[in-house]
Amino acid sequence: MITLNHYLIVAAVLFVIGMIGVMRRKNLLMLFFSTEILLNSVNIGFVALSHYLNDLSGQIFAFFIIAIAASEVAVGLGLLILLYKRKNTVDLDVIQNMHG
Amino acid sequence: MFEAIAFYVFSALTIVMFYVTVTTNNALYALSALAAGMIFISGFFFLLDADFLGVIQLIVYSGAVMAMYAFGMMFFDSTKVVKEKTHSARNVFILTALSAIIIVAILTAPVIADNAQALFQPFADKGNVENLGYVLFTKYLIPFELAAVMLLVAMIAGIVLASKKMDIPLEKDAQ
Numbered sequence: 001m002i003t004l005n006h007y008l009i010v011a012a013v014l015f016v017i018g019m020i021g022v023m024r025r026k027n028l029l030m031l032f033f034s035t036e037i038l039l040n041s042v043n044i045g046f047v048a049l050s051h052y053l054n055d056l057s058g059q060i061f062a063f064f065i066i067a068i069a070a071s072e073v074a075v076g077l078g079l080l081i082l083l084y085k086r087k088n089t090v091d092l093d094v095i096q097n098m099h100g
Numbered sequence: 101m102f103e104a105i106a107f108y109v110f111s112a113l114t115i116v117m118f119y120v121t122v123t124t125n126n127a128l129y130a131l132s133a134l135a136a137g138m139i140f141i142s143g144f145f146f147l148l149d150a151d152f153l154g155v156i157q158l159i160v161y162s163g164a165v166m167a168m169y170a171f172g173m174m175f176f177d178s179t180k181v182v183k184e185k186t187h188s189a190r191n192v193f194i195l196t197a198l199s200a201i202i203i204v205a206i207l208t209a210p211v212i213a214d215n216a217q218a219l220f221q222p223f224a225d226k227g228n229v230e231n232l233g234y235v236l237f238t239k240y241l242i243p244f245e246l247a248a249v250m251l252l253v254a255m256i257a258g259i260v261l262a263s264k265k266m267d268i269p270l271e272k273d274a275q
Contacts (some may be wrong), residue, residue: 002107007144010111012206014118016199021122023195029127029173033134036165037118040141043153051148056220056235059150063236066153066160067247071254073165077172078261084176 007048014041028083028090032076039069106147114140127173135166152229172262 018041021034043062050058080090087094117137121130138161145154220239222231236244 002104006107007148009207010114010144012203013115015206016203017115017118017122019199019202020195023199025122027127029169029176030122030130032169033121033130036134036161037121037137040138040161043157044141044144047145047148047150047153051150054221056222056231059153059232060235060240062150062153063156063232064243064247066156067251070160070165071251073168074254074258075261077168078258081172081175081262090176 004048004052008045011041011045011048014044017041026092028080028092031092032073032080035072036069039065103147106143110140110143110147113137114144127176131166131169131173134169135162138162138166149228151227152232 015038018034018037021037022031025031025034043065046058046062046065048058050056050062083095084090114137117133117140120133121137124130124133138157142154142157142162145151145157220235222228223234226234
C-alpha cells in the first residue's frame, strides 16, 4: 500500500538531488536543469498531498509552478545566450568579476 | 498491488534519470536524461488521479521546455566539456551539512503539518479536468490571469533577449 509518505520521501530525494546539482555544478546550463528538477520534485509533493487530502489546491499550485517554470526557461535561456555571446562560455566562475 | 509496482518503478527511474542529469559532464546526456525524468514524473501524476496535470507535464515539460533547451543549446558549443573548478574541503563540508539539515527539515515537515485541512473538495461525480476547471476559474481566477500576463512578459523578454541579431557577435553589434 502506497501512502502519502512514500510520495513525500520520493519528492524529498528528488529535491535533494536537484539541490546538490545547484550547489556543486558550475555549468550554467546544468544549473537550469537542476532548477527544473527542484520545481518538479515540489510538484510531486503538491499533487500527492492533493490526492491524499482530497483537495484540489495542490494541483492548482502545481499548475502555477509549471507556468512559472516555463517563463523562467524563456527568460533564463535568453540571458544565457547573451552571456555566451559576451563571454564565449557558460561557466559560472567567469561571471564573477569582482574579486572581493 | 499494481499501484505499488508502478510507484516503485517510476520512482527508481526518476531518481536514476535525475541523478544522471546532475552528475554527467555532457550537456546532451543531461538534456536527454532530464526529458526522460519529466516523462516518468507525469507517470506519478497519472497514478495520483491528476490526469490534467499529467498531460500538461508531458506537453509543457517534455514538449515545450525540452525543445526550448534543445534550441537554446544550438547557440552554444554544447559538446564542449566545461571545466568545473573543484571545491575546497571546507566548501564540501558546509554544503554536505546544509543538505543534511534541509533533508531532515523536508522529511519532518509533513509530521508537523499533520493538521492540514482540505479547502476545495472535488465533486465526486465530475472528472479531474472538470473539477480543476471549477476551482481554477472561480477561486483562482486572478492568479490565473496574472500567470497569463507573466507568460506574455516572459515571451516578450525571450524574444528581445535572444532574437536580436543572433548571428553577429556582441562586439560587432555594439559598433
